[in-house]
Amino acid sequence: MNRRIPPRQILYPGNLLKIFLGSIFPSKIDEKYFNEFFKKFFKSKEENTFIPVNKARVGIYLIVEFLKKKFSKKKILMSPLTVYDIVNMVLCAGCYPDFIDFKKDSFDIDIDKLDQKLALDKDICAVLICNYQINTNIEEILKVTKKYKVEVILDCAISITSTLKKKSIVDYVNYSVFSFNLFKVIQSIHGGAVITSDNEFKDFLRNRQENWSIYNYRDLLNYFIKGVQIKILTFPLIYELFTFNLFKFGDLKNIKFIQNLSKNDPNPERKNNLNNSYKKKMNNGQVLEIYKNLEKTFLKREEREHNFLLYEEGIKNDYLKLIDRKKNLEEKNSYINFPILIKDDKKKLFSEHLYKNNIDHTKYFYRSCDDIECFKDFGEQCINSQYISKNIILLPIHNSLNDKKISQNIKIINSFLKY
Numbered sequence: 458m459n460r461r462i463p464p465r466q467i468l469y470p471g472n473l474l475k476i477f478l479g480s481i482f483p484s485k486i487d488e489k490y491f492n493e494f495f496k497k498f499f500k501s502k503e504e505n506t507f508i509p510v511n512k513a514r515v516g517i518y519l520i521v522e523f524l525k526k527k528f529s530k531k532k533i534l535m536s537p538l539t540v541y542d543i544v545n546m547v548l549c550a551g552c553y554p555d556f557i558d559f560k561k562d563s564f565d566i567d568i569d570k571l572d573q574k575l576a577l578d579k580d581i582c583a584v585l586i587c588n589y590q591i592n593t594n595i596e597e598i599l600k601v602t603k604k605y606k607v608e609v610i611l612d613c614a615i616s617i618t619s620t621l622k623k624k625s626i627v628d629y630v631n632y633s634v635f636s637f638n639l640f641k642v643i644q645s646i647h648g649g650a651v652i653t654s655d656n657e658f659k660d661f662l663r664n665r666q667e668n669w670s671i672y673n674y675r676d677l678l679n680y681f682i683k684g685v686q687i688k689i690l691t692f693p694l695i696y697e698l699f700t701f702n703l704f705k706f707g708d709l710k711n712i713k714f715i716q717n718l719s720k721n722d723p724n725p726e727r728k729n730n731l732n733n734s735y736k737k738k739m740n741n742g743q744v745l746e747i748y749k750n751l752e753k754t755f756l757k758r759e760e761r762e763h764n765f766l767l768y769e770e771g772i773k774n775d776y777l778k779l780i781d782r783k784k785n786l787e788e789k790n791s792y793i794n795f796p797i798l799i800k801d802d803k804k805k806l807f808s809e810h811l812y813k814n815n816i817d818h819t820k821y822f823y824r825s826c827d828d829i830e831c832f833k834d835f836g837e838q839c840i841n842s843q844y845i846s847k848n849i850i851l852l853p854i855h856n857s858l859n860d861k862k863i864s865q866n867i868k869i870i871n872s873f874l875k876y
Contacts, residue, residue, distance in 0.1 A: 511672065816852075822845075
């Protein structure tokens with residue numbers, strides 16, 4: 458029996474009960490130790506400080522709030538291909554998102570459009586980049602933003618281990634965020650970090666969170682229950698016999714409530730005020746679980762990179778297009794999954810082909826938020842972002858996949874629509 462890996466890679470190895478019980482009498486995080494541990498582990502530059510926050514998106518909210526005040530500007534230039542709540546964080550901070558498109562078949566922001574927008578609009582205080590894979594033009598982006606004296610915010614929620622020229626990607630900007638939860642590379646019950654070299658912002662961040670309460674067992678109860686459910690549903694035998702077939706049935710029969718189980722943002726809505734549930738701080742039990750998982754993270758990244766490269770070299774089909782990626786030995790992505798663009802409106806057919814051959818995949822990545830009704834009044838219509846959102850399929854590259862299984866998958870993938 459070939460073990461199939463969950464498409465969202467939701468394998469949570471941590472001690473959920475220990476974290477939950479530890480939140481009955483929650484203890485405060487030692488921020489100095491938190492910073493020293495992360496800084497040493499990521500070998501980050503001296504100016505950087507790692508500061509805990511309850512979610513990466515809350516970190517983005519606080520960064521935007523600070524930059525609006527610092528520069529007296531109210532626009533954030535950003536890609537629309539993201540969780541819709543990131544757009545809400547910009548709105549809650551009192552700013553306005555201004556969507557900018559990618560280059561065709563790429564996760565890279567269009568440099569020419571970036572230059573034009575920054576030249577024409579003097580109310581932009583930052584460019585928010587979601588780092589899915591390392592942007593092949595990140596250094597060009599930094600040159601353009603420096604020319605116009607605009608900051609870059611790097612969202613590394615799914616790319617914590619990304620490096621460029623042997624340095625963490627966060628060393629290239631003044632503001633970035635990490636995310637830790639049941640679905641991320643570094644897993645815990647909830648959490649995040651802001652990484653910054655701006656001393657003024659460090660003080661702002663601490664003062665802003667000073668009166669926020671620490672997560673307790675009531676706050677974490679839903680996450681604990683969800684984590685237990687995930688552990689059960691992703692147990693290999695249960696996943697093989699039930700969970701995979703449930704998602705397969707839901708997708709093939711287009712049953713929305715089953716499809717929504719694998720979506721990270723099933724019901725988008727616009728918000729202008731930060732929910733009180735976001736005004737929380739991680740407790741020490743959550744952080745200890747993050748520490749435990751950190752040591753394994755880069756080793757797992759190397760194994761996922763191996764699987765990624767096998768797919769990249771092996772997939773050859775006229776109906777499939779790989780996302781543009783600079784093949785540079787000095788770049789190391791986090792390799793969360795393997796993205797494929799499906800040409801000629803054949804995504805449904807390709808997904809059926811994969812399901813027929815029992816190959817795990819997910820049809821959903823992120824929405825293009827410029828195409829969501831409540832956000833359509835912000836910025837341009839981003840046709841390349843919309844195309845990626847509607848035509849992408851993600852293959853798992855989890856560590857448990859071996860070369861033989863990937864080789865079998867490649868043969869099946871390459872046989873798509875070849876009779």
